[in-house]
Amino acid sequence: MNRDEKIVMLKLDIIFKRIFGNENNKDIIATFISDLLEIPRQSIKAIYIDNVELTPEYFQQKFSRLDLKLKVDERIVNIEMQVNKEFDFNERTLYYWSKMYGDELKTGEEYGQLKQTICINIINFNQFDCKDYHSHFKVMENTRHEVLSDKFAIHFFELKKIKYARKNKRMEDWLNLINAETEGDLMDIQNSTTIPEIQKTIVMLRELSADEKVRQEAFYRERRIHDEATALNGAMREGIEIGRAEGKAEGRAEGKTEGKKEAINEMVDKMRKAGFSEEQIRAVIDIK
Secondary structure (H helix, E strand, O other), X not given: OOOOOEOOOOOOHHHHHHHXXXXXXXXXXXXXXXXXXXXXXXXXXXXXXXXXOOOHHHXXXXXXXXXXXXXXXXXXXXXXXXXXXXXOHHHHHHHHHHHHHHHOOOOOOOHHHOOEEEEEEEEOOOOOOOOOOEEEEOOEOOOOOOEOOOOEEEEEEEHHHOOOOOOOHHHHHHHHHHHOOEHHHHHHHHHHOOOHHHHHHHHHHHHHHHOHHHHHHHHHHHHHHHHHHHHHHHHHHHHHHHHHHHHHHOOOOOOHHHHHHHHHHHHHHHHHHHOOOHHHHHHHHHHO
């Protein structure tokens, strides 16, 4: 095999969901969750996948965001794969967590019946100013560090920080697999890992990479992601330029204000038509 040959990347939402959203791969999913959350594999008795279907509309979405909801025994687990940087990401994942946590309580049930709710965010960008690739957030008292409840957990796994990490090999093997882009990457992981489920996932990735239809889907999906990043960067630059123009014009002729507002409104309108979320638009405007 050619080490430089490109594979379909597991970090692409459509590929990730084919493997981790597949009812037939519950052994892989269970080991994956066990290793990422550092919980005993034998403690996971059952997994139920809520949203496994890949509809035609899903493939046409411009912005790439995988949202996979699982019921793992008495836990609710949400796995999100995000390739491009998302503004207000911390607030959004907190909102997602709160919605999942509250939605599980049925009419007439007691609060004590609420399930442990865990968000796993696998992100292809740096979110925190630290070297650690894994950040685990809990709710705890500020000085005593006493945990208020074990039902809250949000995890971030930053893929950009994983390459030279030497902390938790099982966790890192999975994250390196998600990061893999070439056959050589798969070979290196295959030769070094002791996790049978990773070996099985590598076989599946090779089979998907050999499928011409899947390769085409992956190609177009990856191109959409690049388009998103290019469009967002362009909008950010335009927002910054408008901000600079406003700064130069400030204090000059009074009639300039309406023109500046029109320029901003025009940019916002372009971003909405391009498919940007309101949070992304707000972030660009705030950059000024």
